[in-house]
Amino acid sequence: MVYARTLGGTKYTFQVSGRLWRNSLIMVDRETETSWSQITGRAIDGPHRGAQLEKLAAVETTWEDWRTAHPETKVLKKSKEVLSSHYQSYFDDPEKLGLFRAQWLEERMPGKTLVYGASIGPHAVAVTEGALVDEVVEATLGDTPVVLARARDGGVRAFVARAEGEILELGRNPKTGEVRDAGGSIWDLGSGRCISGPRSGSHLESVAVTPVYWFAWSGFYPNTQVIDR
């Protein structure tokens, strides 16, 4: 997850609190020692309590897919060799659900199911890996039509499916992978830009996607919709 670390024009620096809440990380800013949930970006305790950090569109993918789609990318420099994850055994074990069993464990799916979560205000959706294979997934968050899709760089992104006030019906051509609306415009769901057709030059508003285990997402959004296949 990537957040803007400014609030009201002031810049904050985040560190790891060493604390967990709802089985997930609490971040703390050095300047005010406010506690922030890493999953939602909301201040849960301290001077900024109730404030919300802006969650930015970011993806999780492989180095290979990322560098192919973004050849100009910069990469965080390693000060020493790191060749694997410390936590592979955790990822591979379906029974290990965080450090403490989630108190709000939702039984709709196994806890370790990887979902792509998106939310607008209190409205949330969790989309499974299976539902995203070769498809554009449509969801409605409150009154807002949203689409989620996997882009060329391997990342899953979401956008508000609306241009110039009109709701877009987007579909992916299974052969070419092209995403097209009902009016024949073609959209790049990596950047949200219309790349050809009548809406050429238009831009969809981005909605941040959180790749997360189900047990964690449902802990924050117990009423979340689920789109599975």
Add this chain to the structure above:
Amino acid sequence: MRSIIAAFGMAVLALIGMGHASSPVPEVVATIGGEQVYQLLPVGAIPAIDDPGFVSGAEAELQMRADEPVLGVVIDGEARAYSLWQLDAHEIVNDEISGSAIAATW
């Protein structure tokens, strides 16, 4: 290959397996919204990166594996990737991209 992408969306696990296995039982330090807050490690014990250094994609080939999971972000046309294996030990990078101050978190 996608299945190797950990994407647990939280860094819970960095609190285990960091050589702190002998730490005392986690202490409940607060209750928020009816749920306990556990203190597992001192603040900053997992060090965030505050002055990140970057290499080009070509240079990064020397430090990355093809199937290595990354957190990727594009801001104003500028793309950045952070190795999730590297972030296991840091969890937060306080960064600036195209003049925007951001926190990349894992």
